[in-house]
């Protein structure tokens with residue numbers, strides 16, 4: 359029997375951070391195969407933590423266990439609520455990506471009673487929440503939407519936001535993270551919000567495609583701040599009318615990462631990325647400071663040349679809005695570089711398709727006329743990889759040796 363064992367460890371101090379860690383052991387039969395430390399570093403002022411709580415480690419490792427076909431054995435405490443939810447979460451992935459994920463069993467040393475998801479208090483106009491904050495368009499829109507009460511009865515009082523080193527910014531890239539954190543801290547400070555950092559080596563340990571594990575990864579990190587508020591908000595990616603399935607974070611599955619002590623809410627799926635840009639533009643201070651780029655060439659801001667930077671410029675330009683200062687502040691750069699865009703995923707293609715559907719009166723800009731060729735190029739590439747490349751390989755294999 360192949361098993362993935364999770365052994366939570368006592369907290370320790372590393373480089374001034376408080377480290378919460380778990381040993382992840384692969385065991386085949388009775389033979390240990392490998393052992394890795396999965397760690398999450400929080401600042402000393404972060405809320406207290408019970409070392410026996412294994413919920414973040416289980417959430418973080420579920421997709422890895424399913425990917426490797428290993429049963430999970432958790433040497434700690436997990437709530438019955440989380441176990442039930444994760445069973446359904448696993449069913450989603452086994453159904454939508456059966457070639458990649460298998461159903462696995464989960465055995466836990468201590469199961470805490472089923473208390474149901476914490477309900478928001480009726481007395482509070484805005485129940486408290488925490489939120490993930492990268493400084494990007496989705497995250498900035500999320501805090502603005504809740505700060506202004508745009509979410510109606512769903513509006514939350516965000517008590518704290520968490521910025522993570524180890525996802526888009528490598529966990530050992532101190533300069534890059536510090537610069538990004540300083541900008542995000544200033545942005546949130548203008549709304550009176552506290553920002554906490556968290557550093558993790560999760561991506562080095564959980565070797566599963568990122569586009570399928572970013573939801574579990576975020577939920578695992580936010581668990582370490584659940585003492586601040588019983589609800590955590592994850593900013594939406596694709597809107598309800600253009601959902602990409604399967605995808606690591608979506609309104610279909612994110613709530614299934616809730617435990618008895620932390621309810622996960624997927625927030626804002628009624629808005630497209632361009633809708634978010636339009637609404638965020640009513641907060642120029644926030645809009646002008648967004649950081650959307652995954653490139654490490656411009657710590658704390660954007661390269662203004664990659665697909666995501668150009669797409670975000672387009673999200674503002676499509677409504678005739680000014681381009682944010684952090685993205686160059688000028689549409690001419692978008693017009694000049696649009697021909698360089700190469701789409702790498704179905705989600706990126708869906709985003710550009712949605713941009714093509716928005717029509718404003720008057721002549722279209724150069725960048726708008728380029729969307730159709732960009733989508734065609736992406737489709738031709740997909741056909742080549744799916745059909746022609748295997749055929750060419752087969753042909754090459756049959757060719758007589760010279």
Ligand SMILES: [Zn+2]
Pocket residue numbers: 650651652653660661662663664665666667
């Ligand atoms: Zn960029």
